[in-house]
Amino acid sequence: MTSDERSALVLAYARTLFVNGQATDQTIAAAERLGRALGLNGKALARWGEIQFQSDGKDGAMVGEIAADPAGVDMDRVASTMRAIEEIEAGQLTPEAGTKVINEISRKPPAPTWLFALAAAAGAVALSVIFGVEHLTPIVLIFISAGAGGFLRRALGQLTGNEFIQPFCAAILAGLIGALAVRYNLSSSLRLVAVCPCMVLVPGPHFLNSALDFIGGRIHLGAARLLYAILIVVAISTGLLLGLALLGTSLPVDPSGRSVPLWEDVIAAGVASLAIVFSSQRR
Numbered sequence: 001m002t003s004d005e006r007s008a009l010v011l012a013y014a015r016t017l018f019v020n021g022q023a024t025d026q027t028i029a030a031a032e033r034l035g036r037a038l039g040l041n042g043k044a045l046a047r048w049g050e051i052q053f054q055s056d057g058k059d060g061a062m063v064g065e066i067a068a069d070p071a072g073v074d075m076d077r078v079a080s081t082m083r084a085i086e087e088i089e090a091g092q093l094t095p096e097a098g099t100k101v102i103n104e105i106s107r108k109p110p111a112p113t114w115l116f117a118l119a120a121a122a123g124a125v126a127l128s129v130i131f132g133v134e135h136l137t138p139i140v141l142i143f144i145s146a147g148a149g150g151f152l153r154r155a156l157g158q159l160t161g162n163e164f165i166q167p168f169c170a171a172i173l174a175g176l177i178g179a180l181a182v183r184y185n186l187s188s189s190l191r192l193v194a195v196c197p198c199m200v201l202v203p204g205p206h207f208l209n210s211a212l213d214f215i216g217g218r219i220h221l222g223a224a225r226l227l228y229a230i231l232i233v234v235a236i237s238t239g240l241l242l243g244l245a246l247l248g249t250s251l252p253v254d255p256s257g258r259s260v261p262l263w264e265d266v267i268a269a270g271v272a273s274l275a276i277v278f279s280s281q282r283r
Contacts, residue, residue, distance in 0.1 A: 015051050022082075048070065080108070176244075178193045178194020
């Protein structure tokens with residue numbers, strides 16, 4: 001492979017990691033390791049919108065760059081990409097075969113819609129247990145609301161590439177179902193039927209990666225990630241309040257808290273964690 005082809009291969013692997021939720025430090029380290037395995041001693045740079053790979057020459061000339069918006073999360077793709085890099089480093093995968101592998105990984109379809117919806121539903125129910133749900137009917141409504149929101153988000157993803165429409169519409173649906181639950185006395189003052197399906201929409205990985213970028217001194221990238229995550233939260237909050245307002249319901253300002261037995265909290269936390277990493281490899 002020519003130097004340009006090897007550089008393009010490094011960028012392809014780095015982009016797949018970057019846009020699917022891998023932390024910036026791990027993305028850069030993996031890209032530079034791959035570069036060395038391919039005979040390229042260079043430095044990878046990441047910013048919102050692009051990945052760059054620069055040579056180690058005296059002038060620091062840029063070898064190449066590729067567009068990359070770190071807006072998605074798919075840990076199965078991340079794990080597959082990291083494994084392919086390790087195989088190239090070990091000589092088990094040739095660069096030519098590595099090109100085919102990364103093309104397949106980047107085009108790999110996301111987790112099935114039914115699994116995505118089930119994970120959202122299970123996570124919302126687990127969070128409702130942690131926050132003190134007491135009756136079966138609200139649990140069923142939360143499961144239905146979050147699951148329906150998962151199906152809605154996937155359907156909207158086929159229609160538009162706007163990253164904010166999906167959580168906004170799912171939050172509206174949660175607000176409507178929550179308002180109906182309040183109207184028919186199926187929800188407590190905690191309004192968990194409305195709130196819990198929205199909790200699973202919060203972009204935790206983006207907040208975490210933003211914090212890691214700030215700690216690593218990547219202020220611009222950290223700020224971009226943080227702003228993106230905040231805008232998603234604004235979309236979720238606006239959708240939830242709109243859905244509630246359409247049926248004349250609101251959220252309590254300061255609902256009374258409820259204590260949860262430790263064993264319930266532990267089990268619910270485990271279920272919520274499984275729901276969050278549903279797209280990871282089973283092992």
